[in-house]
Amino acid sequence: MLIFPRILGHEAGGVVESVGEGVNDLRPGDHVLPVFTGECKECAHCMSEESNMCDLLRINTDRVVMLHDQKSRLSINGKPIFHFVRTSTFSEYTVVHFGCLAKINPLAPLDKVCVLSCGISTGLGATLNVAKPKKGSSVAVFGLGAVGLAAAESARIAGASRIFSVDLNANRFELEFVNPKDYKKPVQEAIAEMTNGGVDRSVECTDHVDAMISAFECWGVAVLVGVPHKDVVFKTSPMNVLNERTLKGTFFENYKPRSHIPSVVEKYMNKELEVEKFITHEVPFSEINKAFDLMLKGEGLRCIIRMDA
Secondary structure, eight states: OOOOSBOOOOOOOEEOOOOOTTOOSOOTTOEEEEOSSOOOSSSHHHHOSSOOOOTTTSOOTTOOSOTTTSOOSEEETTEEEBOSTTTOOSSSSOOOOGGGEEEOOTTSOHHHHGGGGTHHHHHHHIIIIIIOOOTTOEEEEEOOSHHHHHHHHHHHHHTOSEEEEEOSOGGGOOSEEEOGGGOSSOHHHHHHHHTTSOOSEEEEOSSOHHHHHHHHTTSSEEEEOSOOOTTOOOOOOHHHHHTTOEEEEOSGGGOOHHHHHHHHHHHHHTTSSOOGGGEEEEEEGGGHHHHHHHHHHTOOSEEEEETTO
């Protein structure tokens, strides 16, 4: 359902300006990362070690108002502007449910760690938290946007011996790469030939169902990260399951925003995680359309949009 006008944007870093009634763990001046999914810390999912699908605050793209009173906090000339995934970060000021804010180290540079509020953390967690490659194993990453490159970097951190990057954009080939266009056979068959049977782990970081199927059929454990169109169908032979293939789904890669994202920021602060190499461009907010152009052309990974520029 498309509802407009809305303030879009979901990946950002900011400073708390004020807090509402009943908010006890945040104060004005705190540095935070808004996250598109939340953590109430009270529901069964939040209390579980296995799930981050908060009953109250899991992502809902159709929700355009605040939970408390079903009203918008955003307006112009007295007319409401609707919220987007509880963050609406394309704005100098926004109103966010406290359960969707991760309080972070105030020394962390917001113009760097802002990218950890979604994409980079997604790729990091998909590999380390869900795929869990063992040292010396082989990993294939499908799609080399910021999420996919973060997944590949995480495979390196985990000690993978071979990392295959599968993408159609030749400018992004920095690893042992496979371009599906170079083969007359399905890319999973080509990878099987290169690896004497297939890779141990696959991480799919596109939104294309064909890539998802290829990742699954690469053998081993496949983790789906991309979000396909709701009407597409995933088709594969049941024999692929019987032949020891495993398919895993994950959402924000098992990270609970308030509990886990601060520690991801600390990985950056401790120089265990590089972030700067994912930031390829920077523009003032007045030129935000340039950021969209870079994304659509595949020329950038993450473009920082400065509100103060």
